[in-house]
Amino acid sequence: MSEAAAAGVGEQVQNLLLDEVTGERVSKTELKKRQKQRDREEKKQEKAAAAPPKPAQQKKVSAEEEESHLTPNVYLSPSPSFHNVYCTRRLG
Numbered sequence: 001m002s003e004a005a006a007a008g009v010g011e012q013v014q015n016l017l018l019d020e021v022t023g024e025r026v027s028k029t030e031l032k033k034r035q036k037q038r039d040r041e042e043k044k045q046e047k048a049a050a051a052p053p054k055p056a057q058q059k060k061v062s063a064e065e066e067e068s069h070l071t072p073n074v075y076l077s078p079s080p081s082f083h084n085v086y087c088t089r090r091l092g
Helices: 002-015 028-050 063-068 072-076 080-091
Strands: none
Touching: none
């Protein structure tokens, strides 16, 4: 029986293929999976390299910080839209 077991192990070793990247011996299906995964990763990297760089996100300022920079004159000055409405109603 030991000869039969040894022959079975020998057949399994012969069926394994060498993964050149990692140097491991793996089954044919596992080797195909790894190669597909590597191809996908390469395509992603090429696509990312070819894509224009993303603009840096601007830091969002809270409403309190915006209001702290305002002067009291800003609250009292009429806005252009308000001024336009006022002029058209007064004349018309």
